[in-house]
Amino acid sequence: MSTVGDVTARNVVLGQVRGEAVYIFDLEDVATVIALHRKVGTNVVMDLRLKGVKEPRENDVWLLGAIGPRMVYSNNLDAARRACDRRMVTFAHTAPDCAEIMWNEQNWTLVAMPIASTRAQWDEGLRAVRQFNDLLRVLPPIPAQAAAAQSSRRPAEPGRPQALPTGHTDAPPVLRPQQPRTGTQAPNFQT
Secondary structure, three states: OOEEOOEEEEEEEEEEEOOEEEEEEEEOOOEEEEEEEEEEEEOOOEEEEEOOOOOOOOOOOEEEEEEOOEEEEEOOHHHHHHHOOHHHHHHHHHOOOOOOEEEEEEEEEEEEEOOOOOHHHHHHHHHHHHHHHHHHHHOOOOHHHHHHHHHHHOOOOOOOOOOOOOOOOOOOOOOOOOOOOOOOOOOOOOO
């Protein structure tokens, strides 16, 4: 994270929010960026930016539409459309204006703020990046990570039987009739 293209990251600060790594850094004299690491990444990019901010430069990101004061762009319009539920609409309306651009890239959720941001705005940006990250959990995970996460929870793939250990069968246990006992049982009362 020390360079982004030809721009050098300066004043890098590392911290944690809810156990996730967070970086705050300045991209020269362009912007202050807050980057939150995601446990499960996604190949779907979502980009929310204020209406006055220029469009993304990437060729594979298209305009989805407007939500309140923000424009929404994505590289997968179907997945982004599903993510733009009522919670995302509320977030787009209530996110602070200092969070000019909010986007994600695989295992990172990021917020770009003006270079002259104050500490109070950093706190607002941290809240915004956390909320945006939570809303992005509905996006499909990276296939390799999804398989790894599932294999850690289950020893077998769903629907695929596993071989039984040697000496075990899949048949129900055999029920044999009870043999009559020899002898009589004394009654359970006193006379």
